[in-house]
Amino acid sequence: MNDERREFVIELNPGKHVCIVSTAHLSQQNPVYHVHEKLILVLVVERETGVILECDVNVVCNLTRQFIQKIYCGKNLMTEIDEIRDSVQKNYFGASAKSLTIASKAARAKYMEIRGGPVSEQSEDQ
Secondary structure, three states: OHHHHOOOOOOOOEOOEEEEEEEEEOOOOOHHHHHHOEEEEEEEEEOOOOEEEEEEEOOOOHHHHHHHHHHHOOOEOOOOHHHHHHHHHHHOOOOOHHHHHHHHHHHHHHHHHHHOOOOOHHHOOO
């Protein structure tokens, strides 16, 4: 689905879509730390369904950004947070992996707040 999704431009629609920004601390040994100090994960999500339409993250290399986008885009932030975490852990071996997982949980918590639903223990920021 991710490759198909990239074949057309998604028209972002505030109201129908929400932009969720979450952050996580980085190790001082992480190259991203020297540029940004924190990892910033930006997700554009369908308000009603939780499907992630777009993803951006402040990493050093564009190829890393593209790879991370493929992990997130098309996934459901509300129901597939475990799959996102597992995919990060099994496929992304960069220095920011743990921070990315923490930012994902924080993004889910913000989304659940927006939806007015309960924030489960698994989605709380560590």
